[in-house]
Amino acid sequence: MTRRKASTGVLASAAVGAIPTVAAAQELKHLDLPAPRREGGQPLTKALMLRRSTREYSDRPLPDQILSDLLWAAFGINRPSGDRTAPYWRHVMVIDIYVALADGVWLYEPKAHALLAHLKGDIRAQTGLQDFVATAPLNLIYVAHGERMTDVSPEDRRLYASVDTGFIGQNVYLFCASEGLATVFRAAVDYSKLARTLNLPDQQFVTFAQSVGYSRA
């Protein structure tokens, strides 16, 4: 079953509403993404030449395969040890990637390379302070587990979580450059409002967001 078909089953059956609610336990679905393609793409130097930020998006959705490849490139598992495509602080896994699509918000689960339903409803407009976020087919929301960062001050938690996120964001930039996709990494976010929308526990916080899609130009 494709993600789109599966998500129709999960979210449409619950009559997707304007106000998102935490997906009820019985509705939580583990949606397997297609296996990520680990070959091909543009040479690194070409991707570096093409890397840029884009702020005008068409509403064309991303194919499931592209979403799969993108999430793997962002922070997927690239070794038998379970380590990731991006480096991370003290070998403590701090960052989660939430995937805001038109049909709801999903949590990327790298071990299963799957999406877990998190919220019903289209919250894309709430993922940033710029208008294009509502039309970009995908907004990634990077969330840090502060409670996993023991022995460090709140300031350092922000610092290390931000650095971890920056590496992921650059993976996304390079993947998008290689695949002809548009993206922009974003700090212009109403952080407390977005944390409330996502129903994040107190110790978790949004670090940044990143829009992905096809350029309108």
Ligand SMILES: Cc1cc2nc3c(=O)[nH]c(=O)nc-3n(C[C@H](O)[C@H](O)[C@H](O)COP(=O)(O)O)c2cc1C
């Ligand atoms: C930490 C950080 C925060 C950013 N926040 C935003 C943002 O909120 N909105 C936006 O449109 N671009 C944002 N950007 C993108 C930068 O504006 C962009 O990378 C910069 O202008 C250089 O342009 P380029 O990426 O096309 O080379 C951010 C970039 C970084 C690294």
